[in-house]
Amino acid sequence: MKKRINNFSEKITKDTNLPAAHAMLYATGMKESDFCKAQIGIVSNWYEGNPCNMHLDKLAKIIKASVITNNLVGFQFTTIGVSDGITMGTSGMRYSLPSRELIADSIETVVEAHHYDGVIALPGCDKNIPGVMMALLRLNRPSIIVYGGSISSGYYNGKKLDIVSSFESLGKKNTNQISEKEYKNIVKNSCPGPGACGGMYTANTMASALEVMGMTLPYSSSSPSTSENKKIECQEVSIYIKKLLEQKIKPKDIVTKTSIENGVKLAMSLGGSTNLxxxxxxxxxxxxxxxxxxxxxxxxxxxxxxGNLKPSGIFLMEDIHLCIGGMPIIIKYLLNEGILEGDCLTVTGKTVYENMKNVPNITFNQKIIHSLKQPIKKNGNIRILYGNLAPSGAIAKISGKEGTIFRGPANVFDSEKEANDAILNHIIEPGSVIVIRYVGPIGGPGMPEMLKPTSYIMGSGLGKKVALITDGRFSGGSHGFVVGHITPEAQCGGLIALVKKKDLIKIDTEKNTITLEVKNEEIQKRRKLWNPPSLKVQKGYLYKYTKLVSQASEGCITDEF
Incomplete structure (x- = not known):
């Protein structure tokens, strides 16, 4: 007996009391014979204003054609995106993290309202991927994610470039390391076409993690945006969504604590983003x-x-594809070495172990991925710090190149712009701790990323000479001695709000502590004099966001209280 796979859509298509709904479905091009078929929502974060997303509509059309070929009905729809690279360092960056919630809400809304039986999602830029994943877990019906893929390298003067090259070039220009002409040529050549930023930044970090978690097909994270492999993936995905429908495999069958651990392990082994x-x-x-x-x-x-990958290393995701053979080769290596668990279910209907059976073994005649016997760093680059400055936690990203302990006087800024101006005007003293506050999820609002200041620090040659701490967060492209996600944030009265210039701050990533070295009596005096500043935004979506969002240590979510 043929398995019924249109369990949701039949609530509309088989209900004879919904003639208007049927009439509108006929208007979309459906035929009477389609009314018994499962309906798949094909959602992309397509929009023209961002290279990470501008090709997703083309990929979605390939998927839709494949869905139709496999005797399913496909309906394309889009959700929003925000380009982190374009908005970075502007007031628009405040919308980046909040866009994750809008993405999840909008996908949930369309799929629930229209009773789609399954979902194929096509994310590109950073917040797209977790936003999509959150929606699919809320919906919990058969779903697959197809990552839009990363961008190709740019080139100038025989050197590979990427988006962070353009950010860091400003610091180099301002310190007379490069000319105005070189600066402009780096900017013009950093991003040659479509695809997400090419290093192990947030998009590639999340895509890699979701692949080993089993929510994408093998090779999805490493197949470049314009590759033939990405087109083939889009053509084949409908085969697997149909299998998921027939076998009733849903996201919560795939996303378990063990599969999440697999995702985090892979991402950390590759030197992934703190946004992870x-x-x-x-x-x-x-x-x-x-x-x-x-x-x-x-x-x-x-x-x-x-992983010898940018921003701390030198290689890009395209190098994993071209020189190693794709992400599954790395996954198989970590699986064979006992780092990853292989019995987790995936969207192929098979386990991670079964997916890896015919994947070639890694060879170490390349410099991109090191062996576990000779790692770049003996433990993870992400450290969770606690102390009087962050009683609920803070996140450090330490590659080891910066050292593991930093102690210095505070240089305090109440906005990112003030800090950027100070760095570019060469008034930051080596040995100091730059403090950027009131940029958390509520105070920002939206917890903007601090890629500009970290890039300016690196470009100005201060990478090993200063530390930066913030209640904001960092781009996956950030590197240096940096600590973010300080919780509680300044806006909520966290101790970071009471720091004064020249206060001594100690960051110890060996003991995982971050401490303001000021006597408790003095802290209490300052606290009595402190009052929270007015919210920067008093209307619109960001105002609503400040009223709903949790702190960074809880994931900055808006839907569970």
């Missing part, structure tokens, strides 16, 4: 899985960094 923490806290909460900051630290203590 924020997004996986939110994903775990959407799946009703107990996963906290302590779990990240436990994994970081166990997992060596083996």
């Amino acid at each position: 923490v924020l997004h996986f806290l939110a994903i775990a909460k959407s799946a009703h899985i107990d996963f906290s900051l302590k779990d990240f630290q436990k994994i970081s203590d166990q997992i060596p960094v083996i």
